[in-house]
Amino acid sequence: MNIEQARFNMIEQQIRPWEVLDQDVLNLLSIVKRENFVPAAYRNIAFADLEVPLPGGQRMLSPKVEARVLQELAVHKGETVLEIGAGSGYMAALLAHRGRSVKTVEISPELADFAKQNLAANGVANAEVINGDGALGWPDDGPYDVICVSGGLPVMPQEFLEQLKVGGRIAAFVGTAPVMKAQIITRVDEKQFRVSDIFETLVSPLKNAVHPSAFKF
Numbered sequence: 001m002n003i004e005q006a007r008f009n010m011i012e013q014q015i016r017p018w019e020v021l022d023q024d025v026l027n028l029l030s031i032v033k034r035e036n037f038v039p040a041a042y043r044n045i046a047f048a049d050l051e052v053p054l055p056g057g058q059r060m061l062s063p064k065v066e067a068r069v070l071q072e073l074a075v076h077k078g079e080t081v082l083e084i085g086a087g088s089g090y091m092a093a094l095l096a097h098r099g100r101s102v103k104t105v106e107i108s109p110e111l112a113d114f115a116k117q118n119l120a121a122n123g124v125a126n127a128e129v130i131n132g133d134g135a136l137g138w139p140d141d142g143p144y145d146v147i148c149v150s151g152g153l154p155v156m157p158q159e160f161l162e163q164l165k166v167g168g169r170i171a172a173f174v175g176t177a178p179v180m181k182a183q184i185i186t187r188v189d190e191k192q193f194r195v196s197d198i199f200e201t202l203v204s205p206l207k208n209a210v211h212p213s214a215f216k217f
Contacts, residue, residue, distance in 0.1 A: 022071045025070050032090070037118045037122075079098075080101050082105070083147075083148045135209050179202065
């Protein structure tokens with residue numbers, strides 16, 4: 001397989017038509033080598049328009065979804081980022097190239113190790129992988145400028161909102177099957193949040209994600 005041709009085709013045929021037009025984001029997809037973050041057995045489909053399988057039954061988000069989320073978050077160089085769901089470490093690597101530092105929380109020990117190895121092998125020094133349960137965020141080091149939830153949330157827990165700085169953004173996939181909404185939630189001030197629906201999709205929920213039935217009124 002011609003790796004560079006496959007990468008070019010991914011960007012031009014999948015990602016750009018999905019309204020990802022930020023040239024810095026498109027350039028970053030050439031800098032951070034996606035094929036280095038997929039399991040060796042699936043290297044030949046690293047650029048396909050699908051969710052590549054990961055150890056433990058997990059999956060990477062599709063390339064166009066990753067790129068669109070990255071564009072909409074608009075991470076700046078001085079910003080601190082929290083990611084929930086490290087997976088292979090690829091999204092953390094993309095975020096780390098744009099932000100000051102990334103903490104990415106992964107509940108699966110096997111995947112946490114996989115992400116750590118991938119980030120180290122690709123020279124990403126400003127991303128830290130934490131093996132833990134991030135279903136309610138990771139308040140220890142907050143608040144954060146950016147929170148990226150790389151898994152589904154049936155509802156948005158209040159805890160995530162409280163871990164966001166004023167002016168900060170959360171990217172999350174909110175709702176349940178058959179349709180979930182990719183949302184950008186911006187903290188306007190101490191009490192107000194602005195929610196923008198970006199696109200509809202369907203992704204697997206985070207393990208231990210809060211469900212609506214868990215709320216008591």
